[in-house]
Amino acid sequence: MSRLAMFAALTALAVTRALAAPTAVTTHGPASTSLDGGILAGDVISGKIATELAGDTGWHGANSDPLDKLPAFTDDAGMRGTGLTGLLNDFPAAGSPAKRIQYDLAGATDLAKIQILSGNNGKDGRVFSTTLISTSTNGGTSFTPLGYFQSDPSGTMNAGAIGSTLVEIAESGGGPLASDVTNLRFEFFAVDNTGGQMRDPFDGVNPYTGADDGLSAAFVSPLILEVDVLAVPEPATCVLLACAAAAAARARRRTGRGS
Ligand SMILES: [Ca+2]
Ligand SMILES: [Ca+2]
Ligand SMILES: [Ca+2]
Secondary structure, X not given: OOHHHHHHHHXXXXXXXXXXXXXXXXXXXXXXXXXXXXXXXXXXXXXXXXXXXXXXXXXXXXXOOHHHOHHHHOOOOOOOOXXXXXXXXXXXXXOOOOEEEEEEEEEEEEEEEEXXXXXXXXXXXXXXXXXXXXXXXXXXXXXXXXXXEEOOOOOOEOOOXXXXXXXXXXXXXXXXXXXXXXXXXXXXXXXXXXXXXXXOOOOXXXXXXXXXXXXXXXXXXXXXXXXXXXXXXXXXXXXXXXXXXXXXXXXXXXXXXXX
16 A cells, blocks of 8 residues: 555544544433433343442442442432432542443443433532443453543532533444443543532543643542433334335235235
């Protein structure tokens, strides 16, 4: 390959990668339950209980109801009556997650979307979320980072206006977010400094953004109310009208009424 052709190929690859990137969209609600309508039910991890990985720091001491712990992430519901649902442990070390968990899927799955719902009746900095997501395609032998997703820019303040935060992560190019995924890892970080101010979990440069937000590392953790993982509908190429037409054709063949 000539140097020019090589350059063109590399440029095309760079463009492809630039176009194909996970993109996160954040929505806020005024109450902890305002965004419950966005929770996905019957998704890929509904009802699954995650495995806690090395480095997981457990739960906040106030979170004592078992149903507010791992089951809460995948129960297809939001904040429970306790008001402590999904409350993670505070004071993780700077740069380290508060919680590290893994979901093992039933089989290789193409993913369309991942959602993370957080919130707090107290409407403070715990409503934000910062999550590192990684995926495996080989049964968990190795993982590849999908992305670092901070719900809001560092410095964002919340003092009573925001009760819930939904981060929706999808592929900006319109294709699958990830293909042939067998296992997913979520690492949830602290988000706040007790002052209601979103900040990243690092002192100095954040290795995932390449930027220093100029704020000391967060140490107050969020309440993770739900984690949704949506599969690409099968077959992946079947769009609504084409599916309907195909189903109608099959029905006609079955009943012998022409093609
Ligand atoms: Ca769900
Ligand atoms: Ca920082
Ligand atoms: Ca839940």
